[in-house]
Amino acid sequence: MPLVPTAPDHFGADEFCASCQICTRSCPPGAITESKQLIRGVERWYVNFDKCIPFFAEAASCGICIAECPWTRPDVRPKLLSTMAKRIRP
Ligand code: SF4
Numbered sequence: 491m492p493l494v495p496t497a498p499d500h501f502g503a504d505e506f507c508a509s510c511q512i513c514t515r516s517c518p519p520g521a522i523t524e525s526k527q528l529i530r531g532v533e534r535w536y537v538n539f540d541k542c543i544p545f546f547a548e549a550a551s552c553g554i555c556i557a558e559c560p561w562t563r564p565d566v567r568p569k570l571l572s573t574m575a576k577r578i579r580p
């Protein structure tokens with residue numbers, strides 16, 4: 491089926507992360523940067539695995555960043571989605 495390309499749908503995820511920063515603050519070794527970094531020519535949210543992996547290995551597990559992210563909480567996620575959707579399509 492031929493598809494017609496359209497502009498990306500801007501949902502505001504980058505802005506959300508830029509003001510949230512919960513994972514950045516909760517990471518014990520400080521592996522998650524506060525802003526996007528230029529990685530191989532592309533701006534990306536960045537986890538420094540040279541900091542993450544040694545901590546993860548020493549603690550035999552981690553995942554604090556994932557557990558603390560509001561988007562991983564089933565009771566919070568629907569409200570966040572609805573709030574963000576209203577912002578772009580009031
Ligand atoms: S898994 Fe742990 S150490 Fe690695 S980035 Fe997440 S919080 Fe930081």
Ligand code: SF4
Binds near residue numbers: 506
């Ligand atoms: S905790 Fe989740 S929503 Fe908050 S900055 Fe990190 S990835 Fe983004």
